[in-house]
Amino acid sequence: MVILNLRLQSSALAAGLPLIERVCLAQLGKLLTSFLVAAELALKYGDLLFVLLDGFDIELEHRPVRERHRLGNAQINADLLYRCYYTFYNLHNMVLAIAGDVDEDEIMKLCDEMLIPSENKELMTIVPEEPVTVASKYVEQKLEVAVPMFNIGYKSEPVSNEDIVRCEVLSDMVLAMLADETSDFYKRLYDEGLINSVFSSETFSGDGFFVPIFGGESREPEKVAQLIAEEIERRKQVGFTKEEFETVRKAYYGSLIRNLGNPEAIASGLIKAGLRSTGNAFSTIETVASVTAEDAAEFLRQRFDPENCTLSVIRS
Numbered sequence: 001m002v003i004l005n006l007r008l009q010s011s012a013l014a015a016g017l018p019l020i021e022r023v024c025l026a027q028l029g030k031l032l033t034s035f036l037v038a039a040e041l042a043l044k045y046g047d048l049l050f051v052l053l054d055g056f057d058i059e060l061e062h063r064p065v066r067e068r069h070r071l072g073n074a075q076i077n078a079d080l081l082y083r084c085y086y087t088f089y090n091l092h093n094m095v096l097a098i099a100g101d102v103d104e105d106e107i108m109k110l111c112d113e114m115l116i117p118s119e120n121k122e123l124m125t126i127v128p129e130e131p132v133t134v135a136s137k138y139v140e141q142k143l144e145v146a147v148p149m150f151n152i153g154y155k156s157e158p159v160s161n162e163d164i165v166r167c168e169v170l171s172d173m174v175l176a177m178l179a180d181e182t183s184d185f186y187k188r189l190y191d192e193g194l195i196n197s198v199f200s201s202e203t204f205s206g207d208g209f210f211v212p213i214f215g216g217e218s219r220e221p222e223k224v225a226q227l228i229a230e231e232i233e234r235r236k237q238v239g240f241t242k243e244e245f246e247t248v249r250k251a252y253y254g255s256l257i258r259n260l261g262n263p264e265a266i267a268s269g270l271i272k273a274g275l276r277s278t279g280n281a282f283s284t285i286e287t288v289a290s291v292t293a294e295d296a297a298e299f300l301r302q303r304f305d306p307e308n309c310t311l312s313v314i315r316s
Contacts (some may be wrong), residue, residue: 045113097270100263130208133308140313147196148315150221151235152214152228155310156303157211161276168203169252169287170299171212176248177203177240177296178231181212185231194224217306225311232304238296245293256285 021275098107134155159167179186179201189195199216218224259265280286 021183036215044103064299083187087119087121087123090118090121091115093123095271095274097267097274099267099270121276128208129186130158134310136310138311138313140315142316143314144175144316145314147217148219148221148313150215150219150224150314151312153204153310153312154213154226155308157212157304158208158303159205164205164276165283166287166291167299167303168205168208169284170296171203171205173245173248173288173291174300174303175203175214175297177211177244178216178235180248181230182247185227187228189224194218194220194227208305221311221313223241225309229306232300233306236301238306239297240293242293245296249288253285253288256288 091267096111098104132155134185177183179199186199187196189199195216195218199214201212201214204211204213214224214228259269267282269284272285273281
């Protein structure tokens, strides 16, 4: 199995090019995929996240998110598409990961035949300075949806490449201990009819931003946000039990070990390590094995500030 991943720089302005809407949506990645049960939902959930980013005042390509999100198709023409293609889909901007039962010589020969040498555009990544505070604690947009959809995000200090794996691991574990399907808090919300089975959590991170997010559907998203905030503050006081921590850690570790039997997952890990310049595709496994319940409790206190929280809602 061969997986190619093109590193699309966040510095399109440096090359005088705006990013295309669909590229941006693709970069949002995992946060959206669990929701895209039908093609028509893609734009709705995409809007939900963009509204959340507007609340945070996060900018992509030095433009406010909502403004860039609404760029009309009329502004995208053949010339722009070709310029974007030849600028970003470029061998000098690419990481190649190979995993599986393959012959290295055959793969390299194929690469020499298919990967045409190209000019090095020498793009530079420019990360806008991001304020730690949010622009708005509540943002809403009207769309035709059967049940209101929401994201609740806690904005915090961005993380360096050296610390990103540890912070993502701790964030994922804290989110799971707070509100995954096995938690008492999730059961309470579900039994009271405040959430349904699409409720989930995600860590949204990258150059210049770090945001743990809860999301789902609810007819009372404001109440869900209030109860989550109360649960977070309670957990800051009482912490997590050793049993809770070990249960989440073992589940996380087990899922990572299972992925070692999946060539695609291994190739994706190699790509991520290459793009982040960590040089270690197995750092997540090592980090899950080494963090402690005290680390998780401290992460919760530092990264879940109620003053830096935004509730994003889409309702009819």
